[in-house]
Amino acid sequence: MNFDLTEDQRAIREAFARFSDEAIAPQAAALDEAHAYPKALMAQLAGLGFFGLRYPEDVGGSGLGLTEFALALEEIARGSMSLAGAAAMQSLMGTKFLHMLGNADIIERLFKPALKGEKLGALCMTEPNAGSDLEGIATSAKKVDGGYVLNGQKTWITAAPVADFFTVFARAGDEKKLTIFLVERSFKGLIVGREIHKMGVWALPTSEVALADCFVPDTHRLSKEEGDGEAHLRKTLAEIRIITGAMALGVARAALAESVRYAAERKQFGKAINRYQAIQFKLAEMATELEAAKHLVYYAAWLHGAGRPHHKEAAMAKLNATEAAARICDQAARILASYGYAMEYPVQRYLRDVRFTLIGGGTSEILKLIIAKEVAA
Numbered sequence: 001m002n003f004d005l006t007e008d009q010r011a012i013r014e015a016f017a018r019f020s021d022e023a024i025a026p027q028a029a030a031l032d033e034a035h036a037y038p039k040a041l042m043a044q045l046a047g048l049g050f051f052g053l054r055y056p057e058d059v060g061g062s063g064l065g066l067t068e069f070a071l072a073l074e075e076i077a078r079g080s081m082s083l084a085g086a087a088a089m090q091s092l093m094g095t096k097f098l099h100m101l102g103n104a105d106i107i108e109r110l111f112k113p114a115l116k117g118e119k120l121g122a123l124c125m126t127e128p129n130a131g132s133d134l135e136g137i138a139t140s141a142k143k144v145d146g147g148y149v150l151n152g153q154k155t156w157i158t159a160a161p162v163a164d165f166f167t168v169f170a171r172a173g174d175e176k177k178l179t180i181f182l183v184e185r186s187f188k189g190l191i192v193g194r195e196i197h198k199m200g201v202w203a204l205p206t207s208e209v210a211l212a213d214c215f216v217p218d219t220h221r222l223s224k225e226e227g228d229g230e231a232h233l234r235k236t237l238a239e240i241r242i243i244t245g246a247m248a249l250g251v252a253r254a255a256l257a258e259s260v261r262y263a264a265e266r267k268q269f270g271k272a273i274n275r276y277q278a279i280q281f282k283l284a285e286m287a288t289e290l291e292a293a294k295h296l297v298y299y300a301a302w303l304h305g306a307g308r309p310h311h312k313e314a315a316m317a318k319l320n321a322t323e324a325a326a327r328i329c330d331q332a333a334r335i336l337a338s339y340g341y342a343m344e345y346p347v348q349r350y351l352r353d354v355r356f357t358l359i360g361g362g363t364s365e366i367l368k369l370i371i372a373k374e375v376a377a
Helices: 007-034 039-047 066-079 081-093 096-101 104-115 229-265 277-305 311-341 347-359 364-376
Strands: 121-124 140-144 147-158 165-172 177-184 190-195 206-217
Touching: 007 039, 007 066, 007 081, 007 347, 039 081, 066 081, 066 229, 066 277, 081 121, 081 147, 081 229, 081 347, 096 104, 096 165, 096 177, 096 229, 104 177, 121 147, 147 165, 147 177, 165 206, 177 206, 177 229, 229 277, 229 311, 229 347, 277 311, 311 347, 311 364
Parallel strands: 121 165, 140 165
Antiparallel strands: 140 147, 147 206, 165 177, 190 206
16 A cells, blocks of 8 residues: 555645644643543644544544544544543434434434534443443343333443443344444433443543433434344454554654653763664654554554555454553553653553553454454364
8 A cells, every 4th residue: 555645634644734733732731630531622632633534524523544643643542542542422422323323313413513523421240240242231221112222231331421422232123133223312221330440541431321210212223223232343343453553653753752752852871862772672663663563553643544455454453552552551661651640741651541542442452353364264
């Protein structure tokens, strides 16, 4: 493939790079330490058109592709992983099924306002006994007059404490197959539970969500037919993996930049530590891993945009980029030594936040199984 960016792609990257440098990075540490949802920055992202970047123009989007979206998200993650996670949820997982399956009322009343940042969405899939194992999802949807009654427990729901609507996966019909529902926050029986305190992405709230005899009208069954939920989800997983890889690239770039800056300034035994071969080797390895990961992520995004098979490549991109980013952030902390452990330096945040990318979209172990199955097919 051709790795040269188009004029539009360069413009997108440059615009969000400026926003990251000027608006996100200066606030990132304070937001993180305050455990504060980045409401003002989310509003600014909405003003920049980020939430609608990859949606068609006829619904208020920009009509661009996954590559442009990944380029922008990488720059956002370079400034703050918490903001990148919130923005990714709003732009893809929280709104994708509404656009793909929602009726005219849902599009006008919820989806279009979400692109403007006026409504926030969340995806409810993970359960206490079901993460990568979709067969373990136990939330039930019983058909009643005019709709369904949902019962179940969801956990690790990103942005749940601030969300206005939830895309929920539950089992419906005689065969109890996965079906997609839209549950609005005002619906009786929807309970946003305790917040889960995490080691990283402190400015992105995550909590449990319970559905206790929650009535959902027929108009809010997003699935065109009962049981089609898993097929729709699998189409979206490749996109989730590619953008998770892009977020990993962003935090890895930030960690490498901080390492280069620190190594040029820090002096030991009369000279800057970047003059020592031990540090030079670390920087060389970090830069090489980052470059290789970047090519794999954007190759997968290019395949998606070209309409070519890309599920294996998306899994490879996510696996490689997130593991490489974790190593790069770890090496950055080693280069800064005691200062890599100090809260006053951003490397400790990068080291904590990068682990967020190792989980979302499938763990490395699950991705290896997916890749092995594709290779052996």
